[in-house]
Amino acid sequence: MRGIGAVFLLAVSAGAVAAGPFDGVYRPDGADSWDCRTVGSDGGALMIRDGQFHGVESLCRLTNPVEVRGMSAVLYDAECDGEGESYSYRMMLMRVPEGLAMVQDGHVSLLERCE
DSSP states (O other), X not given: OHHHHHHHHHHHHHHHTSOXXXXXXXXXXXXXXXXXXXXXXXXXEEEEETTEEEETTEEEEEEEEEEETTTTEEEEEEEEEETTEEEEEEEEXXXXXXXXXXXXXXXXXXXXXXX
């Protein structure tokens, strides 16, 4: 019994740390001067990893994912902390040829994947 429990625990743990559908390092479309090696600072890259969006001087936990039917998109609740404040909003992430589209209440940002 103990062996089966250990295998189950390993399987659950592996699933919990598996890459999310949008994990990666990005920069704004056309912002060739942005540094893809530095994440989270002015002129640095943006990163999505393990259910978190690392923006410019901010960190958002992406919760309550809802897949958008017929699209390569997921709608999230973003619970954020940055520059001494906490805030939340809805964010939709969608795969596009350039990399990723981020939609927030009428605003669309295209993000290129850093190579």
